[in-house]
């Protein structure tokens with residue numbers, strides 16, 4: 001039964017355990033990845049893209065047990081290149097599948113464009129601009 005210790009941003013530790021094959025798969029990240037474990041056991045791991053390897057909000061720094069994780073695939077490596085505070089021990093929580101005991105630390109910051117109200121909110125700014133343009137045309 002793997003023990004997963006998360007070191008949260010405030011420095012506190014949250015240790016959880018799970019049994020292989022027994023987690024309910026909630027559709028976020030790879031089964032038995034950090035994100036899957038976190039969602040099942042109420043650990044607040046951000047996942048702005050829903051665990052599809054399209055952001056870096058699930059970035060974790062592995063402090064112990066790197067050998068107990070799945071090998072990194074090219075898509076994870078490519079995405080990690082855009083992470084803030086990238087280290088040689090970095091992994092994406094939605095891609096790294098847990099095979100044994102591991103300690104993972106949340107970085108101090110992640111780029112979360114959704115929470116920051118940024119560019120990932122597709123459509124809204126353009127829609128507002130289009131509405132404003134229409135109002136201006138009607139008014140002129």
Ligand code: FES
Nearest residue numbers: 049053055058094
């Ligand atoms: S949740 Fe977006 S890359 Fe992992």
